Amino acid sequence: MHIAEEFMLHKIIPINIGGFDLSITQAVLWMWIASIIMMLYLIYCSRSMTVVPSNRLVTLFEVLIDFVRKDLVESFMHGKDVERFFPLIASIFFFIFASNFIGIIPGTYTPTANINTTAILAIFVFILYNVLGVFRNGLVGYLKSIVVPGLPAPIIPVVFVIEVFSHFARPLSLAIRLFANMMAGHIIIGVLIYLALLATGAFMGGIMLGSVSFAASVGMYFLEVFVKSLQAIIFAVLTSMYIAGAVAPEH
Amino acid sequence: MMNFEFGLEFWTIVSFLIFFFLFVKFVVPPINSALKEREKAIAGAIEQARKEREEAEKLLQESKRELEETKARSSKIVEEARAYAEEVKKDIIQKAKEEAQKIVDSAAKDLERAKAEVIAELKVEVVNLTISLTEKLLEKELDKNAQTKFVTEYLQKIGKN
Numbered sequence: 001m002h003i004a005e006e007f008m009l010h011k012i013i014p015i016n017i018g019g020f021d022l023s024i025t026q027a028v029l030w031m032w033i034a035s036i037i038m039m040l041y042l043i044y045c046s047r048s049m050t051v052v053p054s055n056r057l058v059t060l061f062e063v064l065i066d067f068v069r070k071d072l073v074e075s076f077m078h079g080k081d082v083e084r085f086f087p088l089i090a091s092i093f094f095f096i097f098a099s100n101f102i103g104i105i106p107g108t109y110t111p112t113a114n115i116n117t118t119a120i121l122a123i124f125v126f127i128l129y130n131v132l133g134v135f136r137n138g139l140v141g142y143l144k145s146i147v148v149p150g151l152p153a154p155i156i157p158v159v160f161v162i163e164v165f166s167h168f169a170r171p172l173s174l175a176i177r178l179f180a181n182m183m184a185g186h187i188i189i190g191v192l193i194y195l196a197l198l199a200t201g202a203f204m205g206g207i208m209l210g211s212v213s214f215a216a217s218v219g220m221y222f223l224e225v226f227v228k229s230l231q232a233i234i235f236a237v238l239t240s241m242y243i244a245g246a247v248a249p250e251h
Numbered sequence: 252m253m254n255f256e257f258g259l260e261f262w263t264i265v266s267f268l269i270f271f272f273l274f275v276k277f278v279v280p281p282i283n284s285a286l287k288e289r290e291k292a293i294a295g296a297i298e299q300a301r302k303e304r305e306e307a308e309k310l311l312q313e314s315k316r317e318l319e320e321t322k323a324r325s326s327k328i329v330e331e332a333r334a335y336a337e338e339v340k341k342d343i344i345q346k347a348k349e350e351a352q353k354i355v356d357s358a359a360k361d362l363e364r365a366k367a368e369v370i371a372e373l374k375v376e377v378v379n380l381t382i383s384l385t386e387k388l389l390e391k392e393l394d395k396n397a398q399t400k401f402v403t404e405y406l407q408k409i410g411k412n
Binding site for chain 2 (some may be wrong): 065111
């Protein structure tokens with residue numbers, strides 16, 4: 001066994017269309033499982049919302065929805081934009097949340113621990129907010145809004161170039177932040193488990209080291225739960241911020 | 252995990268877009284309608300509470316008014332009873348006075364009658380006395396004729412009195 005093997009993609013259903021390898025790997029499979037479970041939960045809860053909250057599962061759902069609406073959307077947007085973009089931000093949050101969390105079940109594959117998954121989502125967000133910005137302000141207006149107004153004329157081009165770079169850094173940081181966090185936790189837990197397994201069988205006193213590293217792995221496991229939630233929130237928050245900045249540059 | 256996987260990227264974006272579509276189609280409308288319903292229910296409950304409070308207020312006012320009325324009525328009744336009692340008292344006193352007056356009056360009448368009787372008796376007595384006295388005085392000097400005349404005159408005089 002090898003830790004790197006954890007992250008290898010195995011084709012389950014090989015599909016090849018026009019030279020493109022669109023095979024269903026275990027990453028895709030677990031993503032689907034996670035998304036389907038999440039979507040079923042969301043649909044069930046949204047349909048069983050009662051006037052007076054009674055069901056705990058539904059109450060948790062309401063708390064999450066309320067959190068996304070208030071803290072992730074209303075903090076950055078105003079008026080009709082809240083209702084307009086809430087579904088998108090919520091979808092991003094729940095989708096990534098599901099993909100992150102499927103990984104806490106041993107033996108699964110965390111889709112978001114793969115750079116490809118996070119990169120395409122980040123690129124999607126990048127394209128989306130720029131397109132929205134152009135739609136809202138017109139191409140010229142949007143390009144103007146990139147630079148902070150009120151700067152002396154000579155340094156405007158310089159600032160513009162820097163700002164453009166920072167815009168391109170956004171999807172990169174989005175993608176790497178999520179993927180690295182998901183992968184790192186996994187690797188650390190893996191390493192600790194291997195250490196525990198190796199140490200217990202390897203030498204005198206290894207039981208001690210083994211127990212310690214096993215305990216640490218359990219601790220990491222719980223830390224992972226926190227990290228997975230946090231990363232889903234961060235991705236959604238940044239998406240919300242980027243969209244808000246693009247559609248309403250004055251803020 | 253770090254190499255380019257077109258398949259994974261393709262399926263990720265497809266899955267996400269489907270997820271987004273399902274979310275918009277099946278999750279957002281029920282949330283919105285549920286929230287609207289909740290708002291309505293809360294507004295309704297507030298309205299209901301307001302109405303009930305007004306009702307209670309009204310009832311309180313009414314009961315207060317009724318109490319006032321009752322108090323007024325009871326004091327009136329007491330007043331009337333007192334007036335009646337006063338009247339009865341006066342009546343009784345009046346009657347007693349009348350009774351007393353009657354008694355006094357009848358006593359006076361009796362007295363009057365007694366007085367008259369006494370006077371009458373006295374008259375007879377005086378006549379008799381006078382006769383006897385006169386007889387004694389005029390025993391020998393008066394004859395029978397003169398005697399009778401004298402007595403008759405005297406009696407007439409007394410009768411006038």
